[in-house]
Each structure stands twice: as C-alpha cells, then as structure tokens.
Amino acid sequence: PVLTRNQLRSDGDMCMYALSVSTMEPKNFKEAMTDPAWIDSMQEELLQFKRLDVWVLVPASDNISPLTLKWLFKNKHDEEQTVIRNKSHLVVRGYRQEEGIDFEESFASVL
Template sequence: MIEPKRIKEALQDADWVKAMKEELDEFQCNNVWDFVPKPEEVSVVGTTWVYRNKSDEDGFIIGNKARLFFKDYSQQEGIDYDETFEPAGRIKAIRIFLEFIAHKNFKVNQMDVQCAFLNDEIHRDVYF
C-alpha cells in the first residue's frame, strides 16, 4: 500500500477509494457543505487530497487515511479572506501540559479526533 502522490494513482486502488469515500461520508454526515451553483463574482478555493498509511505500534500498515484539504495557499489576504484561525496546540503549551502531568504523576491518554474542524461554525460562504 504505497501512498499515492496524485488522485489518479489513488483512484486505481480500491483501498484508497474507500478511504476517500470515508472522508466524504464524514462531510455528508456532519452536514458540512451544500452543493450550489458558483456565483460569477466569487473566487473558488481549490482542494487537494493527501494520502497516508495508518500504522500500528510495530510499524505495520493497518489501513489508509485520505484527507481533503483546501489549497489555502492560493488565497490572497483582503480578496479571499480577512482573517485566519487554526485550532491547533502550540508546542510550548503542550510541553507545559506534559511537564505538569509528569509533576503530578497523572496518566495521559491520547486520542485522534477524526474531523474536529467539521464541528466549527463558519459565518460566511466558502466556494471550493
């Protein structure tokens, strides 16, 4: 299961097609988008797929993960967007958290939030 570089490669492998379908199903399940005609006066943000193999603790490949990303690097400030926000932890905050946990001898559990960004409200239209 080699990670494809382009969608053309991914579409030739049923496992990668399944991974892409799972991602799109998450969008539909969470009511993330509506398909609408593109108004003439708006710019469209492109998308790209990123493919990764999922591994277990021993490094054996156990599955595929496909993520659909916006090509936000193609946007221009003041034209395509006015502000940005990415809900990600800063490394300094993570280090402080882990130091506190170690000091208190607490147990830490890690979990993967599969589609956290899908749960935030956007108060404007975005076309892609």
Template sequence: KWTKDHPLYKIIGDPKSSVRTRGQLANSYLFSCLLSSIEPANVAKALRDADWVSAMKDELDQFARLKVWRLVPRPEGKSIIKTKWIFKNKKDESSLVIRNKARLVAVGYSQQERIDYDEMFAPVARIEAIRLFLAYAAHKDFTVFQMDIKTALNGKTF
C-alpha cells in the same frame, strides 16, 4: 552465569531452546498485506485500489454526515479555492500500516495576499497566529493541549 555479560537471572525463557519468529512474522504481516502500503501520488492511482476508494468514500461520507459540504453557485468576482486529495498510511508503533487515510483539503496556498486573500476562507492557521496564541498562553500560564481529531472541523462553531 550464562555468559560474562548476560547473567542467567536476566534471561527470559529457556536459553537452550531456539528462538522461533517465523510464525510471528507471518501473523503480524498478514494484516498489513490486506491494506495498501503504497501511498498514491494522485487521484487516478488511488481510484485503481479498492482500499483507497473506500478511504475516499469514508471522507465524503463524513462531509455528508456532518453537513459541511454543499454545492453552491459561484459568487460573481470571487475566486474558488480548489481542493486536493491527500493520501496517507496510518502506522502503528512497529511501522505496520493499520489504516489508509484519505483527506480532501482546500488548496489554500493558491491564494495571493492583497489580491484574493481576504475574500476567501483558508482553513490553515498562519504561523503568526499560532505564535501569538502560544505566547499569550505562556504569559497567562495557561495549559495548552494538542489532540488528533479523526474528522476536521468544517462547520460553524457557536
């Protein structure tokens, strides 16, 4: 026995050698130093950092590649839903920043029910619709899958 609570067969490596972690910390944190670990609160702050500008450019490039973004004239008597940039750091299991993610989203909460709610598209499902979907899936004994998609679906589905 090595100690009364730690039998020798459970010890990995030589118990007489010291633990060396300085090199491991330097290597694992070196990559995270290259990414911005602070999430900007607004676009002005994001534009000061090249990493966040690159993430914003990637998001706009996805819009162009998927052909889901085009400039159109404003319809008469219709409200415009504004957009907002959301900035998030994607982290791995050990909470190290692995990627900066910028997402351009519609500000759907600015709509008012019975005034302009039905005239615009809000890209967010209402909680009632989600509950109805899950209840129906449970009733029919369907399997429901959840997944994380890199790019939001912003086009026509056929």
C-alpha cells in the same frame, strides 16, 4: 473502525484484513483511483464531511474563481510498522483564499 492485530482472532481474519488495506501510498488522485482500498478511504472522508455539514454548495459566481481542492494520502502504521489503515484527507488549497471573500475569520480549536 481500525482493528489491532490483537483484535483479529484468527489467521484467516488477519489475512482478510490485510487484503483490505493498501501498503502503497499514492502520490496523487490518479494513482489512488487504481486501488479499491484508497477509493474506500476517500469515500469515508467525504462521508465525514457530509455527516458533519462541513460545507454548503452555493451557485458559482461569474467574477470569483472557486478554490481548488487536493487529496492527501497517508498510511497509518502500528508499533511494528505494519500498515493498519489508509487515511485520505481532502484539503482546500488555502493559499488562494482572500479574507472577506472566502472567509470572514479563521480559527483552530485547541484541545
């Protein structure tokens, strides 16, 4: 859960919170793996995939190459530009998808 600075009651709480968030924004997976805050962020993303049943593992096919994935990293800021959260996104490199093989139809829900 994301806490605002108003929700942190003491200077000690603020210091402990600041230590759990990274101000560095990694450019790639290797950089992210050097920082425990980004490792936690990636684990949160993977847990959400598991919780929401995002994918199903299937046996590898001899004649089809699997789609590759990429990690994206972004710091979330408050109104004073203080880093409040490290957000990791695991995305598929969709430009390699072929209709009928990798997907049947595609849609995006609009709220």
